[in-house]
Amino acid sequence: AVVVGMGGYVSLPFMLAARGRYPMVILEQNSVPGLANRVAGRWAKLIAATYEESRGHFSYPKKVIITGNPVRRAVLNIDRNKALQRLSLSADKRTILIFGGSRGARRINQAAVGIYPIIRKQNNIQIIHITGKQEFERTTSLLDEFQAGTVKVDYHLYPYIKEIWLAYAAADLIVGRAGATTLAEITAAGLPAILIPYPYATDNHQLKNATVLKRAGAAEIVLDNQINSALLWEKISDIIFHEDRLNTMSQASLKAGRPAAAERIAELILEAAED
Incomplete structure (x- = not known):
């Protein structure tokens, strides 16, 4: 035994x-x-x-x-085309996956929805935003305030996605926390990330987890008390529209994965x- x-x-x-x-x-x-x-x-x-x-x-x-x-087997056996189809996404657009853990993260949700007026005329990106069940109604109300007039961006809001590996398969860039399971899964999938560590984690271990990936070249870090819509979009646009950087970070993420x-x-x- x-x-x-x-x-x-x-x-x-x-x-x-x-x-x-x-x-x-x-x-x-x-x-x-x-x-x-x-x-x-x-x-x-x-x-x-x-x-x-x-x-x-x-x-x-x-x-x-x-x-x-360890990561779930489903994360390792994902097909991008099937995932895009299941999530009603386009294969011709870059996909940003935003989430703050199963319970959600209000600061991340607010910053993410706040970029909508900036990106509303972007026709080359699509967003999967998982709010957490407790934050879904609040975040939906915030998004509704912005969804008027000319809209070209595809913005898909979910309270929760049980088969998160589908979202990983569809994503080109991750925005999220830096918990151990999240980082294990996104590196196994070779995904670059913008990490916003949970500031109240014991011994600030999420920041230290995120720092490992930043040093490896697989992630950027934004502190929770600094996050706002303008900064978030600055970080996203510095990666998502630059193919070389996206590929370099993706390879670094894959190398860091086990x-x-x-x-x-x-x-x-x-x-x-x-x-």
């Missing part, structure tokens, strides 16, 4: 109970490990980490093996069980 810990306070009692009785493997998704994983890492046989930057936060850094963060993370972690768990 092997005990696998994925962090969070709920995992720590189990890891403490397993100490000295069963081999332990820790999975660390973020660049800055939380307290539970840092404590449990003292007794773990192996620590599977997403980022090299997390190694120095553990008492025994030699235990850390960089595996990446699509085989799940398989590598499974191997480590089996290794721990055999020893």
Whole structure:
């Protein structure tokens, strides 16, 4: 038997109970490990980490093996043409995907909708904007205020998309938070990003996650307290209309991704069980 810990306070009692009785493997998704994983890492046989930057936060850094963060298989097996068709999008336009996590992010939603008057005559882009269920009505009302007169841009507003991999497949550029799962999925898909880290994440780990991708050349960062419509559009237009930069960032994102993370972690768990 092997005990696998994925962090969070709920995992720590189990890891403490397993100490000295069963081999332990820790999975660390973020660049800055939380307290539970840092404590449990003292007794773990192996620590599977997403980022090299997390190694120095553990008492025994030699235990850390960089595996990446597992992603859903659907993210790895996506067809762009089918996704465009399912989402009623054009294959002839650049697609921007904007989202702030499953619950939404009001500041991102407001900034995104606020670019509408700027882009209303753009006929070469289309936007998928996932607001989060709690923010959908508010964001729809804001958008309705702008949707009058000559409109050429395709703006698709959703409260939630269950099959998010369809949106990834259709997208040319991501605007969103910098949670571990989001970054694992967009790098597996090779998508460039404008990241707006959640400012209240523990130890500011979203900013640190985002910084890893920025250093790799796969992302730009905008701080939450700085985001506004003008700045957001400036960042988007600096990427989406420049093919060379879009391709360079896409390749950097793909290079940063670890699509085989799940398989590598499974191997480590089996290794721990055999020893």
